[in-house]
Amino acid sequence: MYSRIAYLIVGIMFIFMSGIEIMSSMMVKEMPPSQSYIFFALAIMGFCLSYLFPQFKQNDERTKLIRQKGMYISYFAILIYCLILSFLIESGFLDLSAMQVLDIIVSLMIITVFLSWVVLSKIY
Template structure:
């Protein structure tokens, strides 16, 4: 499993550098960062590098980490969606986002939150 950890770390570094390059160009031109999904994938890779040794054994601890991480992420996402609906309200909201950008933001947040919750519960259990 040590080999998987190094692969995930290398992929995470490559995606993080790619995310910084792409999102930096969008932000410097004053546009919405279209490459925000690469940030989420970099977070996922780093989390999987940590979790690979925990998930190597197919025991009930690994199953509990997965179940609890996804279960709690559901409630985090409900909160994120409620906050986004308040902020991106087309009538009184301060932000104007297209549907594509809203879905991109929600998907990126969901990927990040699921894996960060799994890391939290791997440390807790």
């Protein structure tokens, strides 16, 4: 059912949607809507899954190790993201709503997990 091409098409579709939202917000000199960050993260997820599909299709010990170590690394990265965001918000450098903060954290989580899997697949 699933294939590299399907994941690649999903990635291209989400990068296109994110690009449209970012470009339109730049034209009116506004900040991009926070859901454009999630679309960008989903595009990265699509591209990463397109790259990882042949390796993860086998579902052997190596892929389980990559997934396990990737989630372990991502856990600590997410803790660091939350610490940095809370410091920036508390010190007044960023003025974000709760929804914007959640969208940023979710986007960073998606990007971190899937990029760590790509890096770990190169290592193992």
